[in-house]
Amino acid sequence: MGTLSYTATVSLDGYAADADGDFQWSAPDDEAFQFHIDRMAVVSTEVLGRNTYLLMRYWDSEPADGSWGAAEHEFARRWHSIEHVVVSSTLTRDDLASERDRLVPGLGLAELEKIVADAAGEVEIFGPTTASAAIRAGMVRDFRFFVVPKVVGGGLRALPDGAQLDVRLAEHQIFGNGIAYLHYEPR
Template sequence: MGTLSYTATISLDGFVADEDGDFQWAAPYEDVFAFHVDRMKEVSTEILGRNTYLLMKYWESEPDDGSWSDAEHEFARRWLELERVVVSSTLTPEDLGAKRIRLVRDLSLTQLEQIVEQASGEVEIFGPTTASAAIRAGLVNDFRFFTVPLVTGGGLRALPEGAHLDLHLVEHRIFTNGTVYHRYQPH
C-alpha cells in the first residue's frame, strides 16, 4: 500500500502561478533540481491534471539540441518509470503518447484511495486543482512545499479555499537561492 503526498513550488504568499498564469519563477535551481531527482526514488505513481501533464510531457523525450544535463537525464529516466494518472476531461488517449499513463476523466476520492492502496510506494498528486478534493478530505499524508523567495500578489493558490489542516513540520532545508523546503504531516 502506498501513501499520498502533495508537492508544490510556491511563492511566499502561497501561489503556484501568478495572476497571469506564469510560473517560470518556480523553475528549480541546480541544487533544488538535484533534490527533486533524489526524492523521486520514493515515488511510484504521479497523479496529474491536464495542465501539469502537458508541462511534464517535456520529460518524455530529450530536446533535439541534446542539451540535458546528467541530472536532467536521470530525472527523465525516473519520470518515465512512474505510473502516471492524468485527470482530464479534454485530453484523449491519443494525446498521451508515452507508456505507463492512464487517463481518468474525473478522479473520485474512491478512485484515488484505490490508486494509493494499489501503489508500491509514494503516490504524488501534483497540481493544486487536482489535489484540492484530497486535501479537503484529509487524504494527504505528506505536504512538500518548495517556497521561493518571491511574492506574486495573487494567482493560483497552492492550497484550496476552505481547507483546514493541522500539520507539524517533519523536515526542512534551505537551498542556495533562498528556496526553503518544508515537509509537513497531519497531526
C-alpha cells in the first residue's frame, strides 16, 4: 500500500504559476534539482494532469544540442521508471509517451484511493488542479513545498480554496539560492 503526497513549487505568495500561466521563475538551481532527484527514489507513481504531463514530456529524450549533464540524465532515468497516471479528457492513448503511462478521463476520490492502495511506494499527485479534490478530502499525507523567494501577485494557487488543513512541519531545508523546502504532515 502506498501513501499520497502533494509536491509544488510555489511563489512566496502561494502561487504555482503567475497570472499569465508562467512558472519559469520556479526553476530549481543545481542543489534543489539534485534534491528532487534524490526525493524521487521513494516515488512509485505520479498522478498528473494534461498540462503537467505534456510539460514533463521534455524528459522523454535529450535535446538535440546534447545539453543534459549527469543530473538531467539521472532525473530522466528515474522519471521513466515511475508509473504515470495522466488525468485528461482530451488526450488519447496515442498522446502518451510510454505503455507504462495510464490515461484516465477523470479522477474521482475512489479511483485515487485505489491507485494509492495498489502502489508499491509513494504516489505523488502533481499539479494544484489535479490535487485539489484530494487535498480538500484530507487524503494527502505529505505536503512538500519548494517556496521560491518571489512574489508574483496572482495566478494559479498552489492550494485550493476551501481547503482546511492542520499540519505540522516534518522537515525543512534552505537552498543556497534562497528556495525553502518545507515538508508538512497532517497532525
